[in-house]
Amino acid sequence: MYTIDIIIPAWREEENIRILIPQIEEQIKKLPKKYKVRNIFLITHDKATGRAGLEVQKLGILKHYLVPRYKGGKIASLNKGILLTKVDWVIFMDADVRLNTDTLQNLLTDFEYQTKHYNVGAVTGRPAPLEDDSTMFGFWAHTLTSAAHFTRKRAFNLGKNVSITGNLYIVKHSLLPEKLPKGVYDDYFMTLWVALKGFKVGYSEGAIVKQYFASNYKDWVTQKLRNFAGERYTERYFRTYIVPKFLGTGLKAEGAIAKSEGKSGFWQNHFKNMRSFLYEALNFYITFYSVKRAIHIWWLFLLFLARLHVWVLAYLQESKFFGKGKDIWLKWRKVR
Numbered sequence: 001m002y003t004i005d006i007i008i009p010a011w012r013e014e015e016n017i018r019i020l021i022p023q024i025e026e027q028i029k030k031l032p033k034k035y036k037v038r039n040i041f042l043i044t045h046d047k048a049t050g051r052a053g054l055e056v057q058k059l060g061i062l063k064h065y066l067v068p069r070y071k072g073g074k075i076a077s078l079n080k081g082i083l084l085t086k087v088d089w090v091i092f093m094d095a096d097v098r099l100n101t102d103t104l105q106n107l108l109t110d111f112e113y114q115t116k117h118y119n120v121g122a123v124t125g126r127p128a129p130l131e132d133d134s135t136m137f138g139f140w141a142h143t144l145t146s147a148a149h150f151t152r153k154r155a156f157n158l159g160k161n162v163s164i165t166g167n168l169y170i171v172k173h174s175l176l177p178e179k180l181p182k183g184v185y186d187d188y189f190m191t192l193w194v195a196l197k198g199f200k201v202g203y204s205e206g207a208i209v210k211q212y213f214a215s216n217y218k219d220w221v222t223q224k225l226r227n228f229a230g231e232r233y234t235e236r237y238f239r240t241y242i243v244p245k246f247l248g249t250g251l252k253a254e255g256a257i258a259k260s261e262g263k264s265g266f267w268q269n270h271f272k273n274m275r276s277f278l279y280e281a282l283n284f285y286i287t288f289y290s291v292k293r294a295i296h297i298w299w300l301f302l303l304f305l306a307r308l309h310v311w312v313l314a315y316l317q318e319s320k321f322f323g324k325g326k327d328i329w330l331k332w333r334k335v336r
Helices: 014-030 047-056 073-084 103-117 136-157 186-196 217-248 259-271 277-282 284-290 294-321
Strands: 002-010 035-044 062-066 089-093 120-129 168-172 200-211
Touching: 002 014, 002 073, 002 103, 014 035, 014 047, 014 103, 035 047, 035 073, 047 062, 062 073, 073 089, 073 186, 089 103, 103 120, 103 168, 103 200, 120 136, 120 186, 136 200, 136 284, 136 294, 168 186, 186 200, 186 217, 217 294, 284 294
Parallel strands: 002 035, 002 089, 035 062, 120 200
Antiparallel strands: 089 168, 120 168
C-alpha cells in the first residue's frame, strides 16, 4: 500500500475549491486499495476559502490551515504542507484547476510504474485549457499547452528531464526538501531539486488538469512575464546556493551525479535549454499542429509576435526581479 497526501495552496478561491474538492473525493473513492489518500491539506491565506473546503468535503480527510500571505505567499503555504505530511507520496495541486474523471488514477498509476522502471522521483501532470479554440486567446491556450505536452512527452521518451507544471505533480516524500526557499517557483525548483537528487521527472499525459487562461492581452503578458521572472529567479537561486552547497559536500546525489561534474557541468548535463528564447524559436514549428482553420494561421502569426514581445520585455525588465530577498509570490495577482 502507498500512502498519499494532497497539498493545495489557495488564496481567494472559494468558488474553485467548492468544485475541486468534490472532484478529488469522487476520484479517491474509486482508487485501487493500494493507494491510500490520508489527508487533503488545504492551506490558504484567507479564511473564506478554507471554510468553503470544509463545507463541501464529505470524506473527513480535508484539513485546513491558515498561513498569512505576508509570511511568503504560495511558498509559505507549501512549506506548511511539507512540514505536515508524513506519507510515501505527496501530490501538489493548484486550487483553480478542474480534474478529468481519471486524473488521479492516471497520475498514481504512471508514478508507480515510472518509479519502478525509469528511476523517476516525480511525475508531472498535463495542463489543458477549459476554453475552446474559437477565440484567439483560447486558441493560444490550446496551442501552448499542446506544445508543452509534445515537448514533455518527447523529453520523457528520450530519457531527458521533464519540466514540472505547478498545476499538478507528485513527488516521493523522501525527496522533498525540508523547506522551499522564499520567492522561488515551486514547480521549477522541484524539477531541479529532483534531478539534483539523482532522479528523473516523469510525465503522465493522462493526468489532465484544466484551467482558465488569460482572456486579454494585458493579462496574458502579465502572466508570461511573471512566469519568466519566477523561473529565472529560481534558476539563479539554484545555481548560486543549492548546487555549490550540494556538490561541496562530496555527495554524488544517490550515485547519479559525480562531484567531478562541477557546477557548470551539472547544469550543462541536466538543464541545458530547459527554457530559453533560442529553444522556443527552434521548436516553434510544434505550434503548427494546432492549426485547424484558416483563422488559426493568422492567430498563430500573432502568437509568434506576442511571444517575441514577451521575451523582449522579460530581458529588459529582468534585473528588477532579482533584488535581495525578493519574493515574487507576494506580487502575485489573478489574471482572470
